[in-house]
Amino acid sequence: MLARRTLARAPSALSGAGPGNPRNMATLREIELRLKSVKNIEKITKSMKMIASTKLAKAQRAMAAGKEYGIANSEVFANSTSAASAPNNKLFIVISSDKGLCGGIHSSVTKATRRAFAGSAESPLLNEECKPVEVDAASPIMVIGDKSKAQLLRSMSGNLRMTFNQIGRDVPTFADAAGVADLVIKSGVPYDSVVLVYNKFVSAISYEPAAMEVRGEAGLKESEGFKAYEMEDDFTKDLAEFSLANAIFAALTEAHACEISARRNAMDNASSNAKDMIGSLKMQYNRGRQAAITNELVDIITGASAL
Template identity: 35%
Template sequence: MANLKAIKKRIVSVKNTGQITKAMKMVSAAKLRRAQENVVAARPYAGKLGEVLERLAKSQESDPSPLMVKRDGGRALLVVVTSDRGLCGGFNANIIKAAERFIKGRSGEFKEITLLTLGRKGYEFLRNRHTVRKHHGDVFSTLSYPTAALVAREIIEGYLAEEYDEVFVLYNAFRSVMSQDITLEQLLPVVPKAVETEEQAVEYIYEPSKAALLDELLPKHIEVQLFKALLESVAAEHGARMTAMDSASKNAAEMIGKLTLIYNRARQAAITTELMEIISGAESIKG
């Protein structure tokens, strides 16, 4: 009987856990829809701003902006974007592993690599293993463009003060509920890509000057790219948590089935034993 009570108690415990994972899956599904809408809305704006910036940079004749000048100092800043909460599968572990691969793989290229962490999980793991220059732990609780812009301006100020010479951002890009791509992008210095031949043939009139527009658009470009990375990470986090909780719910259902089978077998064995004892006692009385 003691064994039956223990099995029954475990079945109840697994059922309660399954209810929690199902609820967490539903919450993540609701949050994912909103996060996905934000990502889809941000991508075209970020892409178009990058195109305008590239065209301006290619056609500029004066000295380039300080945010576009590559320096040889050899100090890098890696912005690592993780989540504040767990229970989302390998979402955080994959980013942390990618950050450590970056540090190890490019240690010969840079004489110093420091970190700026966004998200509590990454900070808790990396702070005792690598140099964390700064941590922002309240970004995702009130994620908005002004919040991302504040962090971006802080990064820009450090770059202009020559505290570091290159800036990279590492995050999970959202592809689907089942898929998140680990993405590494260079934020600073801003390196314009090649513009299409058709676009090069088109002449634009700029007001004010190209240099003035560049000075205005370069910080805005970095703010937008960082904000998009944070939106991508949030959507990817909810997708990963939804998948993880769905898997946990299925595992709980399978475990309940196995435990129920064990319970029924143990109960049947106990009943059979009691019947045998009763029959043996009756036979002994007759004898």
């Protein structure tokens, strides 16, 4: 009776073993290839994390030096208050970079700019005095960096006047900032003040969008502090250009430090996710391999019993 039951099960078992093995082998092969791919990605993200970690200290030193330029600007404008009304024509310069794989650095300044132009009261764009920046919907925009340029082109292409790239590939220098300031002044775009939208460095793991406002030549001429002294005609023009270059340099160095810090954190998270995925794929591969071996043993035992 036992032999009859074994012989009755043998054809069905043997017929199911044939197509089952190729499917198991194909699945194991796919898992093995995916596991190899994820391991390669983990090596790349670990290397990028190490590179970003070594660059972060250098970027923070450059940021500390750049902030000194911003502090000097703030002292000049604090002592050049004007009784006239606040400037109406504002030029916005959005500062990001050309590189990716650094989290939400680019979308941070882009979203802040969009919210400011849309007049959002929930999360307004704040200046260095923590006051909301007044924005006209028709204000011109210039962008430093290809990433934010591509994002702003989709919704605010009518406001864009000029874009800059290949700036800040390494630690930004004052020459980079002076070149941008020179092109801004020569562009012919009229403005009473320039608002720099950049990422403010909070800590090694966080940043936030901020704005820095720099007055133009007309604003400095009308200030009470400068009217008290006799000055040459080109003095306020040169001071306005130098102040703009100072502010751009301070914003560039701080944005660069935020970018390096965000890239390090992004690569750290990517390495952790890859490690978790490798563990999951290894478990899935071992389970599939054990199932395939068990099926083969069942087939051999069934065949032997049938004989």
